[in-house]
Structures are given as C-alpha cells and as structure tokens.
Amino acid sequence: MGLAKTEIFTDTQNEIALFAKAFGHPARVAILQHLFKIDACFCGDLVKEIGLAQPTISQHLKELKYLGLIKGTVEGTSVCYCVNTEKWKEMRELMQNFLSQDILPKEDCC
C-alpha cells in the first residue's frame, strides 16, 4: 500500500524514522553539510553547489524546513538558509540514543 503503519509503532520509533528519512537522500545530506560549512546560504548558491534544478533544491529545502532542521529568512529577493542548531541538537540526541544501543559489548549470536 506504500503507507507506513505508523500507528503500531512508538512515538520515538516514528520520530527516528522521520529524521532518518530526511537524511535518506544525498542531496539533503549535501545541503546540510554545505550549510554547516559556510554557516548560511542562499538557495541559488545551493543550486550551483549541488547541481540539481532549482525547483528540486527548493523541494528538499522545504522538507528540511518542515522538520525544523533549517531556518530560512527572506532578504530582498533572496532567501537565506541556515541550520537550526537548537533543533539539530535535539535530533542528534534522539539519533545518538538509537545509534548507541550497543554500549554493552555483546557477542554476535550468528
């Protein structure tokens, strides 16, 4: 059916999946890396930097903005994007919890 049955999972599981899905495309990974590297960036610069069409970049930015991972403020005809560090840390906390489940060293069973 192409639809994830979110209702049978915990909030945490769904939240992890949502953030992970945002990183599930190399363009969004590249956008975030670039925003971290140069602090702030206009959409047009990202189009040049990444190499995808402007509507495509705009769409990826929209998703990242929807999750709160980036912010965008209008500056004349341009829009300045940057990482929302507050939300980023919140997300990282969640993801690192998930990634660090194996603190206790265990033997692989199979």
Added chain:
Amino acid sequence: MGLAKTEIFTDTQNEIALFAKAFGHPARVAILQHLFKIDACFCGDLVKEIGLAQPTISQHLKELKYLGLIKGTVEGTSVCYCVNTEKWKEMRELMQNFLSQDILPKEDCC
C-alpha cells in the same frame, strides 16, 4: 523521475543516505531495537512483536541484511537474526561524524 542522482554526490554522502534510508521506516527501527534488546531473534518472533505480516517483516529484514547491519543464520526451519556489531559500529562512526558537524558553537544566522 523517482531516481536519486547519486553520481553527482560524494561516496560519503551517498553512504550516509543509504544507511539513513534504512532507518527511515519505523518497522526497521523497531526490528533493530528488538534485536539489541534480546540479542537474537527468529523472524516469527519479530512478526508477533512488530505486528506486520510475515512477508513484510521478511522484506524489511532483507534490506537490513543487504546493508550488512544484521546477520541471519538458518537453524532448522527457523532463521536466527542478530545485529552485525562490526558493521553497526562502522555505520555509527559514519553517522556520528555527520551528526557532529556543529562541534563549534555557532550563531544561527537567521
């Protein structure tokens, strides 16, 4: 076109996206959490635990196995699944590098 243009991104960016996509579904998050919790698990147990049909769980397991994050060994009619801790740590290294880009405290620009 529904196709990510992987050729215009770096290997690292594509790799991050691949692993992230694996965590982009709550069922796979739940499967991994359960495998960590009880060390090893049969497919049938996961079907009961998660609440999705057996073919669906089997499909999710296949993806996790393809990425090397889990291992599965046949035990009679059952298949025992467990986390591949080696690969898991490798993946975590990659993801944590990405998640820790903001070590230097910066001001949000917008």
Added chain:
DNA sequence: TTTATTCATTGCAATGATACGATTAATATT
C-alpha cells in the same frame, strides 16, 4: 513603470517503497 532576479508552487512523468495474499522451498515431525 518596466525589467531582472530570486525563489516557491504547480503539474506531470517516472521510479521507489510499503504491505500483504498466495505460493514456494526447506527442514522437522509424525
């Protein structure tokens, strides 16, 4: 005001992902 620039939105085509019923393959059990 006219033109240019910048970016969002819309609409479309193509592909991917999710879910499951039905079936198949393999081993255990009787």
Added chain:
DNA sequence: AATATTAATCGTATCATTGCAATGAATAAA
C-alpha cells in the same frame, strides 16, 4: 511418505519520492 512449521519469494495494489519545466509572486534595479 505425509504433514506441519518456518521463512523467503512472487505478484500486485497503492501511495510516496524524485526531478524538472512552466508558472507565479515578490522584491530590486533600470
């Protein structure tokens, strides 16, 4: 051998995602 159990695979339906051309909206520059 016949049956049961377990899990993979196949086929199919449905929705999601990706990408871009075309267009629209808003501000800046002439």
